[in-house]
Amino acid sequence: MARVLARRAGGPRPSARLRRAIGSRTALVALLALVLVGLWWLAGAQGVTGQRLLSLAVRGVMLGGILALGAIGLTLIFGVLRIPNFAHGDLMTWGAYLALFGLTLLPAGQPLAPFSFGAELLLLLVLVMPLVGLTGYLLDRLVFRRLRARRAPSVILAMAALGGAFLLRSVIYLGWGADFRNFYTGRPRPAVELFAGIRVRPDQLFILGLALLLIFLLYLLLERSKMGKAMRATADNADLARISGIDTEGVIRWTWLIGGGLAGAGGVMFALDTQLRPEMGWWLMLPLFSSVILGTIGNAYGALVGALIIGVVWQTSTAFLNPAYGPGVAFAVLILVLLFRPQGIFGRPGGA
């Protein structure tokens, strides 16, 4: 009832028909398309070439892949456990720094041309993902589980997540300090021409490929495996899941392992593309939440779509806007979505 009320409250309302039209999925998609066209037009007006715009769009897709890794985990945790996980960005950072730590232990191998990294990073990626997942699960065992037992409202869970975020960050600060870091220093990372003058770095192609692979694996898991189906069932209706005999503890464990694991991979990928900073995950949180809400909370495929849209809009905006404003652009998209269709692209009307 409170939700109903919250949604209904607010100034004079247009007619039901107009409201439905404004809040429709088509309208939102059209609006986003309009935003994109507007960005391109703005860029064109400032003399940016079509080629560069296309390059930016391709880079946007790549960035969207990284964001998707974070956003999918975030939306799963949101959907299954009802936790707005404000620690998710910091889980990504955590993953990146764990990989950095691994690199200092392992002997540096030859780069796998044309990429800038060696096989050791791939190995570390495989190790880091479960570790980040376990970190998330540990946080759940120590904090969220107790709050759930007390039937704490979602705001309290969000606050605990915020505490978890700063806890993780403090560990990162203690372990590595506040400076910028790189996985590899002094390795050239030239961009190569893909086709039609579109230039990207080989690393970025790898990142996109890896993101797609992980998302495909996740798809298989959610659609084919028993645990994946149980996760979707729990997201649909946790009470019914419990009375059907679904092992909800197992679902919780797997949700953290998968959500955290994807976040860890996303963090490593983001750090590979840019650099490592303790605050990077915090800054990514806005694009992550924007992707999740755009693609409807709890919908893993929606999060992927949302992340791709945010990635492309973000990159395209750099054609004429200071690149530092990336998270700000994501925020602008979020506000548009909240104004017109808070339940996101794939939500049912009134489902926000």
Add this chain to the structure above:
Amino acid sequence: MALLTVEGLTTGYGEMEVLRSLTLRVEPGRIVSIIGPNGAGKSTAMKAVFGLLKPWQGSIRFGEREIGGLSPDRIVRLGMCYVPQTDNVFPSLTVEENLEMGAFVLSGSTKERKERVFDLFPRLAERRRQRAGKMSGGERQMVAMGRALMLDPKLLLLDEPSAGLAPLLVDLIFEKVRDINASGVAVLMVEQNARKSLELADHAYVLVGGSNAIDGAGHDLLGDPEVGRLYLGG
């Protein structure tokens, strides 16, 4: 020996007492119906039996075993399944996946069990890949029942299976309940539709104000003017 024996059950929500020393029995292989006016505590009785509410007093025995205070997931493993009145399917899962979730506690293939459910509900077999959220109310009810049958329960609890359905579908659902029972599953159901459920039930209890008022064979109660009085007072 009775499959389910409830004796002197008293419980409620918070400090609100809803059931007052309720007593009922379900024999193996029978259909038992609980009817009664609104607010009599019918659904609450179901929830208490299935462990969704802790009993304050009294006992609930399933076979030999006392199950009062056990959690629902333990009770499921003992062979009792429950179909809630509303929100009883996973809307984003397909029909087939819904059924699989019913058999979550089992390891190994569930194919055979699914086929048995599909035999019972041919309509579901046709729609096995459809998402449950897109189905009509009657079909959802069948999905929910099918999910509960996946574990081959000894006792099936149905909470108002006909609620919100069009008349034709109500007949269909009651027919299905009969079929389920014919396959050897005992059924304990709460029903709004007193007449229909009395026609079906081997035995029925009329609940008023949280306690049993009268009980008897379904057909006997059907003709009993006392039942009508209990509903509309007087």
Add this chain to the structure above:
Amino acid sequence: MERMTPKHVDDPTGIPADAPRPALLRVEGLTKSFGGLQAVNHCSFDVRAGSITALIGPNGAGKTTVFSLISGFLRPDRGRVVLDGEDLTGLLPHQVFRRGLCRTFQIPREHGSMTVLENLMLVPPDQLGERFWNPLLRPRAVRAQERAIREKALEVLDLLTLSHLRDEYAANLSGGQKKLLELARTLMADPRIVLLDEPAAGVNPSLMARIREKIVQLNAERGITFLLIEHDIPLVMGLCDPVIVLNQGTKLAEGPPAIVRGDPRVLEAYLGGQHGAVDG
């Protein structure tokens, strides 16, 4: 206590008290569906001014949904709600409240960590002190009004015999006491019509007798019209006239309690669920 005097006792038209009074609340063709489920379906009925009208019907008949549609918590797909000639359709709950319609909830909704007295003092509309700056700029006026509101709240508590609980946290009240608190809150608003959702549910018999007595008293002394959903049929039969029977989201029957009880369609609706309503 000018505010305490009932405003609607005397019918301005001068029609004798026993003549049928005009409808205070009129519901016309109300329709609402939730994702394919038709909860309320072309539901129409009138509530006479000064009456205690009951809304009964089997589970799932749409009674609470009708309440929510009338009080602005839900927006009808079709149909109108008219209070004393004024169209309320589509207004928000607080706007409906300001036109003199109050409702209670089936499961009482109280402000748990506020005291009983605070729960009541919250209700009166147009409080000066509700504007942020008034307590700072016009403290005297605000305090004077607060004193008046407090007096009134104490009177209402007295009337409903809740005085001994005034400093208790609302969350600590028993289920029945919370029901009384809900009724008390509606009285703080000087309502024209009060919608009570299952006032008897979960209330022990002696407290119920008191609630019932208060409803009769308020109706007689202050001319407040009541519309109540209730499952306790004996209570309804003794208290209400007329009784409106809802089935499958639409009105099935209406009339004095004795007539309604004897109506075979009503018994059929209760016993036979939906079947009784076909072409009813």
Add this chain to the structure above:
Amino acid sequence: MGDAALAKSLLLALPLAFLAARALPARVPWIARALLGAAAGWAVAFVVALVVPPGQMAYLVSFAIVGSIYAVLALGLNVQWGYTGLFNIGIAAFFAIGAFTSALVTTSMPTGAAAAFSQQAFGLGAPFLAGVVAAGVAAGVLALLVGGPTLRLREDYLAIATIGIAELVRLVFQNERWLANGPQPLRGIPQPLACLVRDPGCGWLPPPLAALFDPLAPRDYPYVYLAIATLFVIVVYLVLERAIRSPWGRVLRAVREDEAAAAMAGKDVARVRLQAFVVGAVIMGLGGALYAHYMIAIDYTHFDALYATFLVWVMLMLGGSGNNRGAILGAFALWGVWTGAAFLVDLARPVLAAISSDLPARGPYLRLLFIALLMLFILLYRPKGLIGEERFVSRDSQGRDG
């Protein structure tokens, strides 16, 4: 020396007098309470100013100033979260906008050689109070813009939107050189009442009073600012107490407790929430102004989520949300822990060095670790904080006649 102590003690007396007056029982007439409080406060202040060595005194004063600024922020958050249940994790946005607005309004446009190094959108050279008012207005307008679209949605959306606005505000002040000197600090923010410690003295003060402050040297300015900062806290506290204990506060709490019931009691829930959000934000904006004029030079790094948002949250939760005294107590207590922990970290330096050579330099981050753990601890084991919410909040709703 004694003369300086007298002047300092006069400045220090304000918060102490207020505390003393508050501590006296309510049945003493207010005029007597004021006089007694003033006397007691001044006496304590005088002794303190005489006895405590100047170095430690300077430290204590700066501690109290920052504590006061945090207290203002915590009071603002208390209106939003403590009384209304609004989850704002973008305190930094309102804090920053207040600070920069007040700075721009009160500084003058750089001229001559300085103009080459320092840019700003405008500089009005207005007095301190004008800057304060502008800071509150700017933060309030920002809150309207953020709250309008999000407050009617589910509660987690507000949290995300406030993170977003905090991020955006920080980005703008970091990247827009023309606005407030971009990544470089915006300098030259005037110190209010600085004339008290300067040589010619304040022209507008009556000569005997001016003579009283004569012994103060420019390095004693923090004493002046402490008086200003504590005055802020006292005024904000008194205004909020009055508002919270009035029907306004009652409506806020009603909305927090149960939205639907509040709506059915005729309250416009959306408006109430927006009001509370704006009032809280205005107070945070005032806190920003207070901060800017203390720091003299500010830049975007001062407004990151850790210092400007997270600490404030832990302060409020530590003190007790839903209680204004709790907010102030929490601010000073946590600020004490935060600064005190620095000493402990110093003590632990050898141990840290033994673990890793990098660790001593990162020691300060141990404090963050500790604060994050503290927050989780409070959430899990002591959700009400040090002092929970009061039982009787409305002024006139107590059982006894008052």
